[in-house]
Amino acid sequence: NLSIKPVSLMENNKPRTLPGCPGSGKTTLAHTLARKIGCPAICRDEIKEGFVNTMKSSHESLGKDVNQGIYSTFFETLDFLLSRQITLIAEAAFQHNLWAPPLETLSCISQIKIIVCMVKPHLARSRFIQRGLSDPNRLRFHGDWGVRAAQQGVELPPGNYDPPLLPIPTLEVDTSDGYCPHLDDIESFLLKA
Template sequence: MTEDTTTPLPRLIIVSGQPGSGKTTLAHRVAREIGCPAVIRDEIKEGMVHAHGPGFQPAESDPLTMRTYPLFFECLQLLLAAGVAVVAEAAFQHRLWHTGLGPLMDLGELRIVRCHTQEHTMMARRRIRMSSEPTRAAHADAATLTPEPEWTPLHLDRPTLDVDTTDGYRPGLEAITAFCQA
């Protein structure tokens, strides 16, 4: 009888949603619960802006944003290739992100968590974080103060869980982490 010595693929948990949908908070919570790193696209850009120094002016598709996208996927690829499970968080709108995720599908077992909330809650969260989080100066947040009618959630042929973050989590955190680990 031969023993199966194949190493299982690490889990890649994608947490997505519109700005203000609660995805960053949930991504950090899930990563803590299951014991793996969280790679947050906005935090990578914030680190670039910090290294850039004063005077950076954010804009949609500014040079640092454009450098952030490939770096985000390179970080994920490096971790997955090393056998590390990871939570990846970004505003994964399907048309913008599915091509970057394609090469990662052979490196990790993908689970998608899509965050959503009521529009007025999302807009309120966006305004609050603009005024209370200094690191948000790295982002062109003023452009996100209106609803995005063209938003298309990430949809791939992988297990997907929709989470309402309006007041806590529905389903609850225990069910979310169970889905991520299944």
């Protein structure tokens, strides 16, 4: 559970969240923006990969509750950094039903802005599968069922994605071919008071 910090910290805390479906380009954009504005990128999948490495294990052997533990660790990490007034980029899928409650809690202690990475579902699925097939560790870390199906010659339909719908400043970015709006415009959106 996230703890609520004094509201006086809000003026300095500036988390930027990057949601999107798998394959939408959110991790690449998160790291690009973090380098550009000078702050850490906290990526949910990277936290999970670190955990799987520490356990010297695989997604499948860690049990069905591993993702819930990573979810909690991700938000505890954000809460910890924000409580110390550290601006950051937070990257994860942020599906509305699961992710909205902790984002609302964070919005009580910080000035959140959301950038939703948008791409046509079939392009996102294609990127997701290509990434999984080209990275031998992807299945070990995440147990991606879509990649496993592709290895067996089965093409699964793109999944549904429900971005967070919160009363928070939000910018949609088309990542089909580069960034639209342009990277400089995205940075301006993030840095605007």
